[in-house]
Amino acid sequence: MLVGALEVDSTPEKGHIPMSAGNGWIRVGTLADVPPGESRAVKISEGRSVALFNVDGRIHATDNQCPHMGFPLTRGVVKDGVLTCDWHGRSFDLEGGGCFNYECDDLETFPVDIRGDELWVQAGDATYRRRDQHLQLLWEGLLSGDSWTISKATALLLSGGVSEHDIVQLVLRHLGRHVASEQDAGGGGNIVSLLVSGLEVGRRYDGEDRLMALSLAGRAASGRASERLEVITLPPPVRWEQIDGWVRMFSRNMQDFRIERCLHTARENGQESHIFKLLFECAVAPYFLGFARNVA
Template sequence: MATEQNGFVRVAGTDEVVDGKPKAVKVEGRSIALFRHNGSIHATDNQCPHMGYPLTRGRVRNGVLTCDWHGWSYDLGGGGCFTGGCDDLETFPVEERNGDVYVSVGDGGSKRSDAHFLLLKEGLYSTDQWTISKAVAIMLARGVSEGDTLNLIIRHGGRHIATERGANDGGGEVADFVNGIKVARQYETDDRIIPLTFAAHGLSGRAGDRPSIQRLPDPVTWEKLEGWIRVFSKDKKWEGIEKCLITARRMGGHDQEILPLLFECAMAPHFLGNSNNLLNIGYIAEVLEEFGWDEAEELVCNLSAKILGQERGLPDEIRQSAIDQFIADTATLDALADGQADGSTVAFDEDAFAEGLVSGEIGPTFGAVTQALTDGVSIDRIVTTMVVLAADRMARTPVNMNPGWGGLVREMMMASAVRKAQRFAGSRVAAQALYHVAWQFYGDRWLNITHRPLSESRGSLQPGSADESEAIESVLSSIEKIQIREIGRQTRDYLRSGYSGDALLRGLGLVILKDDNGRNILSTLRTIFDEWTLCADHPSRNQLLVGLARWATDSRRATGSQSAAATALRFAKGQTAVDLYES
């Protein structure tokens, strides 16, 4: 039985550790490798820092310990790694006393947080999913501050996007980052690791050198900068926009005015059809809200400029006609938005609104929005209807042909993003954003989805015969087995039984995230987490989960797959190959 003296624990007899025959021992549940080399005994973590293979199956030569799996090598005495892309090996003090071997693991062998930050930086630059997953998992397991971890990622991401990415690919990476963080906060402890890894991987990539952007010399005013940003956006000159944004920051006193301006420019009629604008500016706003200007300035100024000043091809005849109508309606939209009353409870014929939105004709599509605003319906209520309508279409789209998932999830995410536009930029910008969402519905007119009234509840409650946990497992099992024709009905039956939608949503999220294709569904998953609460009183709210379950099933690539993040979590706890070979 192990005995402890002055922080050292007896782990073996001296004669049990023989040159050329490493020995594995357990200290406080952790596997420690003992090696005798040149007459001395050395103790190291038995997990290879690369992928967790037991180092007792490796070899020592000239003081260098080499793992037998991938050949990664370490200084036996100090643990330094000789192979790129790897963390150093943890080593522990050893004492030989009266024929016994004692080892001190201190606080469990936890390394300094700066060593873990270096590993994360290496993963971010290399974009290696395993290195990123391993670094994030270890940092969480060892109590490294999540805030410090995310700050490192956002600083790297700012330079990476500024030097390597354009408007849309940069926006997509920020989307992964923001949505990974938001989804992670829906879970506790271990279940957070996969979405946080998606977040980190979202902003990974090369980050080149870049001279700092200098502000414009005086005299310059905010009013001039604001006007120039609008002009440069229309003229597709993103570098001028970035210069103006940096100047505004250096002038000071205008931070609160920048975000509303970005939203306003992004929602201009000439951007109609560029659906990423509303989403990406919304994510930028959340980055700024989460991290502040000091951490996020480079990312916000550079990516916003690229979004607002991006190249735009000449619109076709249909889109140009819609842009012209949008411009003609702008004054009306502004006036109606200014007349929005807080907590408006006016009558709203949302079925007529939805029917106009999916009419397949641009006049009735835009007209549905202006009519609802004219009737005094709140923007928030209009958004809820748009979100539920998109979810209902996801829940019913035929899967025997192209189901149009890309367009349908974009309808939902854009509608939800209008809430951000209203929160950060006000009702006028949000009203214009509604036209951009309406155009997305119009663009999906080719989908063969019949309209049905949203005000009708999708079935009455029917108490289920199975235990709730068994019912959830049945739904999740159908997703994993890719039973696309059954999953919609099963999800509806579960919800009609009165079981917890919250529990099912969390379960759906975990199944989605652990699949190889989970990253592609991350943004929609985050949107549904938000809207499941915001649409709580809507009779068709359940369609949010039915639509999500159907899309997750139809998009699934690998049955029962395990992501790098899930493996990394086991690695961080010492539960990978060491247990496999020593259990």
């Protein structure tokens, strides 16, 4: 288990300055810079840094900013292949980057190549390629009514060059379902009024003020829509042995939403025959004995 990661100044020391070798590969240091059980943050460009983790002698590289609220992940904890942010507890598969929580984007992970004693990471460029993921994040925020998720998704989409028209179209689709399924005959008028007013105000401003108005408009249209959040499979590579260990760990902590994503991934990977045996073993674990509903 990796706990209390090593904190390193974001400005690399002399001799550790990232060097590019083309094809997106960047030299980020040496093996000696990341001792077993520790981690290190390395700045690779303005406003962008990677986190290096040495877990059981293997080096992993991820974006150092938690996709939830940007907290440095080098301050997190790694256990059983799961990286947990030290601020709000969002958990990620350290290898593939899949997040076990709703209302949080998956973590970007990078290939690592060890050349002699040098560490090279293929971080790629900063071209925006996450339009679909951030639209999904906005949809989740609209369903839950979480203001932070709505604001964050809207900001990410706008900064990525997604048009305001596309964002509003998604909000309107959600609003139609929300009003039709959760409001009475006259209950949607106030919501529509707030949405239209927010959009109208937003057109008069730029920058952060415009973002604030759009986010408030989205918050006004949010709410249940007679459907639940879609469960997404964890990004590969994910092996059954990992899923088995994660489900047992999450079961001990009664974290049902994390278990659900693991089991959904197993089913999509054709491992459905293993699921029932695992669930029964979890249900009759010593710390659950006496709770009959576990096997109901």
